[in-house]
Amino acid sequence: MKKNLFIVVLSILVCTLSCTDDNDASYAEVVVAKPLVISKTEFVNSIAVLPPQAIDESGKMYAYKEYIFVNDKYKGIHVIDNSNPSNPNKIGFIKIAGNVDISIKDDVLYADSLMDLLVFDITDIHNIKQLKRLENVLQDNVVWPAADVFEFDGVDYENEILVGWETVVERRKIAEVNTVDFALENASDGARSTGQGGSLARFKIVSDYLYAVDNHNINIFDISNLDAPEVLDKVYAGFDIETIFNKGEYLFLGSMRGMYIYNIGNPEQPTLVSEFEHGKACDPVVVDDNYAYVTLRGGNTCGATESGLFIIDISNMEQPELKVMYPMDEPYGLGIKDDKLFVCDGASGLKVYDKRNVPDLPQLNHFKDVVTFDVIPLEDHLLMVGDGVLYQYKYLDASIALLSTFQLN
Template sequence: MKKLLPFIFFSLSLLFSCEEDSSSDMSPSFDSGGNISQGGSLARFTILNDYLYVVDNTSLIPVQISNLSAPLALSKVEIGVGIETIFPYNNHLFIGANNAMYIYNLDNPAQPQHLSTYTHFTGCDPVVVSSNYAYVTLREGVSCASPININVLEVVDVSNYAEPFQVNSIFMNNPRGLGIGGNNKLYVCDGDFGLVQFSIDDPTIPIQDTVYTAHSANDVIVRNDLLIVTGDDGIYQYQIGEKLELLSVLPITY
C-alpha cells in the first residue's frame, strides 16, 4: 500500500491541473502562462501546454501530447547522474539531482536547452521556485547517496537563470518536499518532524513561524487557499489561513 501513496498524490495533482489560475507567477499553480499541471516537489514528471516532461535517473524526455490518443516521445536530453525531481516555472524546467540543480529553457518546448547548473552537497534534492529565488532541500539518507549528514534548506538566487548562486542556508531535521503559497509562506515537509511553515516576506531570509507536528510530512501541493500534505499514514488537506485548518484526512493503512 505504501507504494500506492505517490500515485494517489499525483492523481490529486492532476485534479488541480484542470483548473487555470492566472493571478500571479509565484509557482506553477499561479503561472500566468496557464495550462500547466501541478504536482508536488518530488514529482518526476510534469505537463506544460502540449508537452509532458519526464525525468529518469540520467535524462529528460519530452513527450508531445497535443494528440492525447497518440503521445509522441521526442529525443531524450542527457543531463547527468542522480536525477530526482522536476519543477516547471516561467517557461523553464528546474531539475533536481542528488548533487545539483539544472535549469533548462523551454523556448523550444520540444528541445529543452540547458542554461546552467547549480552544484551543492550530495543529498536528496526537491526544488521549488518563486520569482527570483529557488528553494532547495537537501537531506541525508541511503536513498539520497549522501556521504555526509546534510539536512538544510537552501535559498538560491535565480534572477539570472544562467548564473544561479546561493544566498542562504538553513539547518533542518530531515527536509523533503516543499511548496510556496500566495500568502508569502514557504511550507517544508520535515519527515517525522512534521510540516514547517516559513514566512518569506524577505525571500532571501525564510523565518520559521509555525511547526505542525500532528503527523509526518513528505511532500506538499499548494493550490490557492488549499494545502495537501502526504504523510506516512495518509493524505491531509488543509485550509490556508493565519494558521492551517485541517479539512480532511485520507488514511492509508499498510
C-alpha cells in the same frame, strides 16, 4: 557438571564474539538495497481499474479538478474524490506495475510503468479507460537509491523484471562491502486543464509537451494530440536526476548532485542554462520569481551528512547563487503559495515559513506530530501526504489550520 561448564564457556565465547563484532572497527552499518521484482507475465498483465484498495506505501500525489491521485509505490494510483475536502472519499484504484508518477491534461492521464508510458481517458472517473501504451520510452526510469550494497542475487532475469528497490540498514564487514557509485553513475503551470503535482514529481506538462525525467534524461513527448503522444528526442541531463519543476520558460531539475536549469523557449529541445552543485544529497526544488528553494536530505540513503533548506538567488539564471541554508532534520517535499513556504521535514513534521523577506525566514507554524512526505499548495487549501495519511489545511492570514485527515490504508 562438565556439561554445565561447557554451556557456560560456550555462552561466554558467543557473547565475546558478538560484543567484538559490535565494537570491531572492521564492521560498519551500511545501506543495503534489495531488489523488488515481479514476473514478466504479471508486468504484461498488470493494468487494471479496480474498486478502492488499502494503500501499502503512499508515494507522490497529484491534484486534478476535485480529485486527488495518490501513488501506491510501484503498484498504482489511488483515486480520491475531494469535492468535499472535509470528507474525502476513495473511489477507485488504477493498478499499474512499477508506477511512481502521473500527470494529467484535459481528462487524459499519463502514467509511467517502468520503461513504458501509459495513457488513460479519465473523462468518466468511474469508467477509466486505457488508450495507449508506449513501450520502452523511459529506459532509465527505475530509480537507483544511494546505497552501499546492491544485492542482485536471486533475481531471475529470464522471467522477472526489476521494479524498484527497498533499502535497509545492516551491520556488515567493511572488507566485504563493495561501493556502488558506479551504479549511480551509469545507470503549477498556467494551464487550467492541467493538474498539479508536488515537488517530488518526475512528470511535468507544459502547454503541449510532457517532460518526464529519468535517472539521466529529459524525455520529451508532444501531446498536442492528447491520446497519441509523439516521442521526441530526449535530452541528456546528467546523473541521478530526481525531480522536475516548471516556472515560465524554464525547467528546474533536482538531482542528487545539484540543481540544473533548462530553457524551454524551444520546447522540443531544452537547453542547459546553468547548474548549482551542492554535493551529494536528495534534492527536490520549487521556485518563485527570484529564488529557488531546495531541500537536501542527508543521512546514509542520500549520501550527504547534513540536511537543510537551501535558498538560491536565481535573479540571474545563468549564475545562481546560494543566499542561506537553514538546518533541517530529514526534509522531503516542499511548496510555495503566495508569501508562505511549506517544508515537509519528515518525522519532524510540517514547517510553515513567511518568505516575504528572504533570506530572513520566520516560522509561522510547526505541526510536530505528523510524518510528512510532500505537499501541494492548491488555490484554496493545502494538501499533504505522509505515512499513509492525507492531510488538508486551510489557509489563514498568517498561518494555516488543519481542515481534515484521511487514512489511506
